Amino acid sequence: MLLAINDADKYKYTAKPNPVVGAILLKEESIISSGYHEQYGCNHAEINAIENAKKNIGKMFKDFSELTLICSLEPCSHVGKTGSCAHKIVESGIKNVIVGSIDPNPKVSGKGIKILKDNDVNVTSGILDELVEQQNKSFFFKHRNKRPYITVKIASSKDGKSHYPNISQTVITCKESKKDVQIVRANHDAILTGGNTLRNDNPRMNARVHFSLNQPKKILLTNKSFDSTYNFFKDNHVDIHKTKNLDKIIKSYYRDEITSILVEAGPKLVNSFLKANLIDELIVYRSNIELGSDGVDWFEDNNAIEKYDFKLESSCRIDNDIKEIYKK
Ligand SMILES: NC(=O)c1ccc[n+]([C@@H]2O[C@H](COP(=O)([O-])OP(=O)(O)OC[C@H]3O[C@@H](n4cnc5c(N)ncnc54)[C@H](OP(=O)(O)O)[C@@H]3O)[C@@H](O)[C@H]2O)c1
Numbered sequence: 592m593l594l595a596i597n598d599a600d601k602y603k604y605t606a607k608p609n610p611v612v613g614a615i616l617l618k619e620e621s622i623i624s625s626g627y628h629e630q631y632g633c634n635h636a637e638i639n640a641i642e643n644a645k646k647n648i649g650k651m652f653k654d655f656s657e658l659t660l661i662c663s664l665e666p667c668s669h670v671g672k673t674g675s676c677a678h679k680i681v682e683s684g685i686k687n688v689i690v691g692s693i694d695p696n697p698k699v700s701g702k703g704i705k706i707l708k709d710n711d712v713n714v715t716s717g718i719l720d721e722l723v724e725q726q727n728k729s730f731f732f733k734h735r736n737k738r739p740y741i742t743v744k745i746a747s748s749k750d751g752k753s754h755y756p757n758i759s760q761t762v763i764t765c766k767e768s769k770k771d772v773q774i775v776r777a778n779h780d781a782i783l784t785g786g787n788t789l790r791n792d793n794p795r796m797n798a799r800v801h802f803s804l805n806q807p808k809k810i811l812l813t814n815k816s817f818d819s820t821y822n823f824f825k826d827n828h829v830d831i832h833k834t835k836n837l838d839k840i841i842k843s844y845y846r847d848e849i850t851s852i853l854v855e856a857g858p859k860l861v862n863s864f865l866k867a868n869l870i871d872e873l874i875v876y877r878s879n880i881e882l883g884s885d886g887v888d889w890f891e892d893n894n895a896i897e898k899y900d901f902k903l904e905s906s907c908r909i910d911n912d913i914k915e916i917y918k919k
Contacts, residue, residue: 592691592718595625595663596726599636602629604804608780608848610727614640614662616685618652631805637666637676641683655684663691663723665716668702677706690716692723695734729780729851732871737845742872743854743861744775745889749879752886753858760792761882767910768876773799775874779807779853781844784823785860786813795822796855808849812840812860837867862891865899873901873917876909 595613603611606628614636616623624647626639634642637660644658652658666676666688680688688707693716694700707714724731729740746763747753754761776782776798784796789811797806809829811817823829832840844852854864864870873896892898901917908914 592661592663592689593722595636595661596691596719596722598625599627599663600726602627604777604802605630607631607805608730608850610664610730612636612662612664614660616640616644617659617661618657621651623647623651623658635667635676636664637662638679641679641685656686658685659687659689660685661689661691663719664727665690665692665694665699665701666703666707667694667699668706669698675703675706677703680707681710681712685712687713688715689718690714691718692720693717695731697734733845733850738842739780739844739849740851740871741841741854741864741869742775742779742851742874743864743870744772744874744876745861746876746878747889748882748886749877750881750883750886751889752882753889754791754887755882755885756887761886763880763882764876764878764912765910768878768912768914771909771914772876776807776853777802777804779851780849781808781810781852783810783812783852783854783856785856786811786815786817787859788855788857789813789817789821789823791857793822794855795825797826807853810840810852812837835863837863837869841869858887858889858891861889865890865895868899870899870901871919875913875915875917877913877915879911 595615599611599613609628609631612628612635615625624640624643626636626643628636660680666680668675668677694703704714704716732740748763777800782796788794798804806826808827809823811823811829811831813831814833834840896917900919904916904918906913906915
């Protein structure tokens, strides 16, 4: 199970917004094959493990009833893009299945295991559920909380400022921090910003990384109209929301295939998220530059981070900056 979980992680940037899943077929203690959910919209892990085992029929085993299937997440029960895995496991003749964690998605939860048990397959489940949940943090969060996981990322000067007003862009953090931000973007399913940041900075906000990934979708909150020449409109479709009701906007993504949203905006929108109690994680890149009294404060309240119950989870140096991660 640990091997299935560990190797599944290789596909976290191409499987998203789906969870990463690994599957291994064993005959007694020998591994016959393995399979992973490698690409969103393509075969699930169990199907790949079954397909990969077929070349060993007659060599390492005679038929699937001799094998045990280990899979990190409960096999799906719904006929989505790829057909139900639970039914395909039954059709293959596999008689023993070990599941890392039950799927939190109500469309599947317990139903995949029921299909297996109803068809005389022995199932053991919940072997490493905490680890599987940790690996697919935002997927589990979304199904438990009926909304995506929200991370807010800010670049702050030493004196807690965001930018100078009336200039096009204020550079605060170092090159290495900007590189790190690309990985943070790659880890999210969508990036959200506000009208002012788009008008003032014209950012592209894609993940500029050197590996394959499903680029984050884009979300823009504005009441004004924007033409599609802004950089933000490159790379991916942009959802535009005119309402200022953040709770409604964020909850509307429960039905969408987005498990995590990275908010990269200025103080107005960030403070609105804070007041709406919609920040699960706050990432601060703090530079040693001071903007002084002309700079715009990040937070409307003094000690906002502590006041809103955020606890520092980790802190590290990136060149001249400090990266801090706060969680509720
Ligand atoms: N240091 C950093 O990390 C960082 C990051 C991003 C941006 N910035 C700086 O921040 C500046 C802009 O900051 P800002 O505070 O003026 O604007 P902002 O937070 O980027 O955007 C505010 C705009 O978002 C829209 N909006 C929709 N719903 C909202 C809601 N519930 N609450 C608040 N806004 C909502 C409105 O757009 P409409 O007016 O279009 O309707 C509003 O004017 C830029 O100049 C940029 O340089 C700094």
